[in-house]
Amino acid sequence: MKNAETKKMREEIKKHLTEGIIPFWKGMRDDEFGGYYGFLDYDLNLDKKAEKGCILNSRIIWFFSNAYTLLKDESLLDEAKHGYDFLKDHCLDKEYGGIYWSLNYDGTPKDTTKHTYNQAFCIYALSSYYEASGDAEALELAKKLFTLIETTCMDEVGYLEAFTRDFKPESNEKLSENGVLADKTMNTLLHVFEAYTELYRVSGDEKVRRRLLWIMxxxxxxxxxxxxxxxxxxxxxxxxxxxxxxxxxHDIETAWLIDRGCKVLDDPELTQKMYAI
Structure with a gap:
């Protein structure tokens, strides 16, 4: 009975993925200016000239890359490459390095804030795209962003938050709330960990492994x-x-991501320590 229920659930989830979620995001593709459209209203009316968040586009690249890795549907890899080309050509700042917060609909910079949280999501996307495509350029870009975070986006205590386009520290309105401006947040630390877990999983880079242990x-x-x-x-x-x-x-999300990190790192002593938490 349990096996039958599990099979039925798997079939329902796969159907929802392939007939609902994937077609929805394919429909958000912008073939004129690149990337994926930034806004639908409640009634699914599309605004083709809305701001395009770089985090949104990173997450879409991650989604299509992982969907392709699972389903081996070439159309999904094409979607991932479409997103990757937009990220590489528009979201990444070729003058100062790093990834912008957002772009105008036509791919020109809108909000040039450089946020550590955003750099992490780009690493996450690039790591998954590399796994799906085998494109070594994507892995190299992910490693460059890793180095950027480690050399520019932290102090002697931990990861900082928000920067100007040329990486001068600025106030952290984007990831603060209740009138409190935080110098450091659990959320940014969590998503740096998430990104580094994927980067280490696909690269085996020892420098990344050491930072994962430190973040734990x-x-x-x-x-x-x-x-x-x-x-x-x-x-x-x-x-x-x-x-x-x-x-x-975030407590739920952290439990899931720490669990995944422990599996990727495969360190029994560390796993025992973190599972207690």
């Missing part, structure tokens, strides 16, 4: 609150919490 320690020692059995969310530059806030959804 930060979660265990500075982000996780053992008294309240939750993560803290917003911090000053020394990782002191600055707001009494419980982000229930």
């Amino acid at each position: 320690d930060v979660f265990a020692e500075k982000v996780y609150n053992p008294k309240l059995h939750r993560q803290e969310v917003f911090f000053d530059k020394h990782y002191n919490t600055i707001l009494n806030l419980h982000s229930y959804g």
Whole structure:
């Protein structure tokens, strides 16, 4: 009975993926200016001249790359390449390096903020695209962004948040809330970890592995609150919490991503330590 239920569930999920989700995102493709359109209203009316978020386009590349890896449908790899070409030609800043926050509909820069969170999502997309396509250029770009984060987007304590186009630190309105401007956030740390996990999985780069181990320690020692059995969310530059806030959804997301990281790293001692949390 259990096997029959599992099979039925798998069939339903695959049908929803192939007949619902994939066609929806294929319909968001912009063949005139590149990438994927940035806005649909509640009634699915498309605004072809809406702002295009670079995070959105990174996530779409990740989606189509993984869908292709799973289903081996060449049309999905074509969608991933369409997104990759847009990312490479427009989202990446060829003068100062890094990825913009957003573009105008025609692929010109709109919000030139460089956010560590955004650089991480680009690494995530590039790693998956490399796995799907075998394009070594994508892996090289991911490694360059890894080096950028490690050399430019952190201090001696941890990862910083927001920067101007030429990487001068600026206030972190984009990932703060409740009137609190955080020097460091759990959310950025989490998505750097997520991106590095995928980069290490496809590259085996030892430098990336070492940073994953370091980030695990930060979660265990500075982000996780053992008294309240939750993560803290917003911090000053020394990782002191600055707001009494419980982000229930992020706790779930972190549990999933730490679990995945432990599997990729395959370190029994580390796994035992993190599973306790």
